[in-house]
Every structure is written in C-alpha cells, then in structure tokens.
Amino acid sequence: MKEKTILIVGLGLIGGSIAKALSAFTPHHVLGMDRNPEVLDQALACGAIERIGYAEDLPSIDILWLCLYPNDAVEFVRKYGAHVSPDCIVTDACGIKNAVCPQMVALSKTLHFHFVGGHPMAGKERNGFDVSEATLFRQASYLLVPCEAPQWAADTMAELAKQIGFAQVVWTTPEHHDEMIAYTSQLPHALACAYVLSPRCPMHKGYSAGSYRDVSRVARINETLWTELFLENREALSNEIGTLIENLTHIQSALDKQDTQKLNALLKQGREVKESLGE
C-alpha cells in the first residue's frame, strides 16, 4: 500500500490507539484532531501523531478516520464532509452501524467521498488518550462494513486494519453487525450494570472470586457513550435482554418447582453450547 495521509478525529482510547498503532507499525502520515489541546500536546509528544490536523488539511488527506461518538461522527461529516477530496475514504469506529452507515452513505453521495464503516472490537474499562496503546488491537476483530464503497476503498481499510494489528477482519452489513453486537457486547454491558445493582453487591468482598469479577467487570461503563449506543440499537438489544430474561426465568422456575431434571437439562444445554464452540 502506498503511504497515506490519515487524519484521526478524536484521540480517545480508540482514536489514540489507532494513531499510536499507525505511527508505530506503518509508514503512513498521521494527523490528529481533538477538542482537548492537552491531548494534542500529549499525542505530539509521544509521537502518536506527526502533527495537528486542521480543516485546511481536509482536501489533501487520503483517509478521514472518525473516532467520535456516533452522533458526533455524523455531525462532523455533515459540517466538514464537503471539504474532502472525492477519492477520500471516510471511515468511523462506532460500535453501532444502522444508525450511522445509511446517513454516511447518503452524505457520501451529496458531498462526494467514499464511506467505509468500521468497528474495532477492542476496549478497556477506562477511557481517554492516557490509556490508549499501540497494541490494543492484538487478537481483536475489525468489523468492516463496506456499505456502498468501491472495492478498493474497502480493501484499503481491511489492509490498514491488519497493519495496525487486528487479528482478523470480518466483512458484514450494518444490520447483521448490530444484531450480533447487541448480543456479544451490549448485552454483557447492560447485564454487568444490572448485576451490580443487587443489594448484595457492596458486601461481596471475601465471598467472591472469578465469576463475580468477570460478570461485573464492564459495569465500569462510560454511561454517556453507552446510553447513545444502546438507544441507537434499542430494538436488537431489547430483544436480546428479552431472550436472556426468558432463559433466566426457565432456570428460576425449575428451581422454584425443584425440578431437578429440568434444571440439569438447562445447565447441560449451556455447557454443550460452549463445548460445541470449542471454548
């Protein structure tokens, strides 16, 4: 791949990690934008970005990588999208796709650029540039949502994802993405919050081990971001919560009825699913 000039907007955990990985592992030129000047200073100081990006840079960049909350990402493109070149790839890092991709595709047609959706499946329980890392994406999946972009643009993003360390690139649609993410990521986050709201939680110390730790881990949530992500995918998530409540109710009802056989069958079914996946 030829050297690209890449402008990253939003140097939080994800944007910061992408910037650091691009600078550490690729020959591309990395520009950064952030509303917080201290973060820009830090990013410059540690070499995560070559220089600060400005609106004037938009016509000459090859890739505009939006690492913002979903609504902010769309807003940014609405405001500045007209300034990028018609060959520019605009991409995002949002955890939901139905609420972002169709709007971006529509904007790409009126403002003239190529939109390729992306979702780096990586995170931490803390946010911000401070905790970003060049190696955040090791062993992670990059979900690529090409929408209506030309093949070369999607291929470029797939190659870049590999260059910055992703273990695999999964090509998908906004619809399938959001359904899967509701289950694999949003539900565990909702669950972690619901779990720690038990009156027993504040007394858990001394009585807990790995299973408490694992279920509760992601309750340390950024509620502003996740409220937006949840609401933008509310149908799929509500559906997953409903399925989980149903399955929990089956277990509860077997318990209440002291139905040994039914309870054993439900737990066995759980074990068999995990085993069939080789986990």
Added chain:
Amino acid sequence: MKEKTILIVGLGLIGGSIAKALSAFTPHHVLGMDRNPEVLDQALACGAIERIGYAEDLPSIDILWLCLYPNDAVEFVRKYGAHVSPDCIVTDACGIKNAVCPQMVALSKTLHFHFVGGHPMAGKERNGFDVSEATLFRQASYLLVPCEAPQWAADTMAELAKQIGFAQVVWTTPEHHDEMIAYTSQLPHALACAYVLSPRCPMHKGYSAGSYRDVSRVARINETLWTELFLENREALSNEIGTLIENLTHIQSALDKQDTQKLNALLKQGREVKESLGE
C-alpha cells in the same frame, strides 16, 4: 501447629488441590480416598498423598476433609462418622452450607467429633484430579463456617487454610454464606448458561471480545454438581435471579421508551457501585 494426619476424601479438582498443597507446603501427613483407583495411583505417583486411606485409618486421623458433593459428604459421615476419634475435626468443601452444616452438627453430637464447615472459593472450568494444582488457592478466600465447633478446631482450620495458600479466611454463618454465594457465584453460573442459550451465540465468533468471553466463561459447567448446589440453595438463588431480572427489565423498559435520562441514570448507578468498591 503440630503435624496432623489428614484424610482427604474425594480427589477431584478441590480435594486434589488441597492434597497437593498440603503435601507441598506443610509438614502434615496426607492420606487420600477416592472411588477411582486410577486417581489414587496418580495421587501417589505425584506425591499428592503419602498413602491411600482406609476405613481402618479413621480412628487415628486428626482431620477428615470431605471433598465430595454435598449429599455425598453427609452420607459419608452418616456411614463412617462413628469411627473417628472424639477429637477429630470433620470438615467439608461444599459450596453451600445451610443444606450441609446443620446435618453435620447434628451428626457431630451423636457420633462425637467436631464439625467445622469450609468453602474454598476457587475453581476452574474443568474438573478432576488431572487439573488440580497445589497453587489453586493463591489469592482466594477460604470461607470458614465454624458452626458449634470449639474455638481451637475453627482456629486449626483457619491456620491450615493459610498454610495451603489462601489469601484470606472469612468467618461466617451458613445463612450469610448461602445468601452471598447465591449472588457472587451461583448467579453468574446460572447467567452464563442463560446467556449462551441465545440463538446468536453459535454465530458469535468474529463479533465478540472480552465481554462475551467473560460472561460466558462459566457456562462450561458440571451440571450434576451445580444442579445439586442450586437446588440446595434455591430460595436465595431464585431471589437473586429475580433481582437481576428486575434490574434488566428496568434497562429494557428505558430502552423501549427511549428514556435517555433513565437509561443513563441506570448505567451511571452501575458504574458508581463498581467505583465505590474500588474496582
């Protein structure tokens, strides 16, 4: 502490690990019993036990450590408890206490021994002597349920727990133990099974990361053991499942109503609980 002769009954993951830890880190004499002769051969070969224990050994042992399923532990004592000396400490490793301790206390009075309940808060997703380890208890809690035992007997078990590597010993009652365990351990296991029963689970690969892995981990359950543990603590567990369903329903209802403020408040509450615990 003087050298003790300790008979461990049941050399599975927990009994095997206790045997290995006692042999590796203490001067005590470790005898083992198991219904599987191959396991006994293995335990002898690797030095986890000094020798095989027989019914004839019961009068001369200082500690009888039952590492069996709850009903089997009580059955063992009913059958052989009359043979131990009146100074013998009988202890268990069961994950529930209300269903075990009162029966053991009653037996201790008619058959003459001291009963001290115990619950080593450690485990793995696999079972059996093969995966037992001398270091299994590092960083773990030992829940000590002295019931009506004399202080010296409870102190002996607390000291032994420290000797085999437990990071802390928490003294508690059967009632409080079972309430806390329903929340910290049983609920996450029920939850993991309920979670993997979603129709989305078999398709998760490529779309999942740490939060899927953590919630689903313990679905690889020993359903025979956990059915017994769940049923013996059904009231507390059913209560915890109910609380969780209620909290999940609040999140689901805020989603369905698109109530941003309410959803944000629920997630924030979750985060604050975790933060207040310093996690």
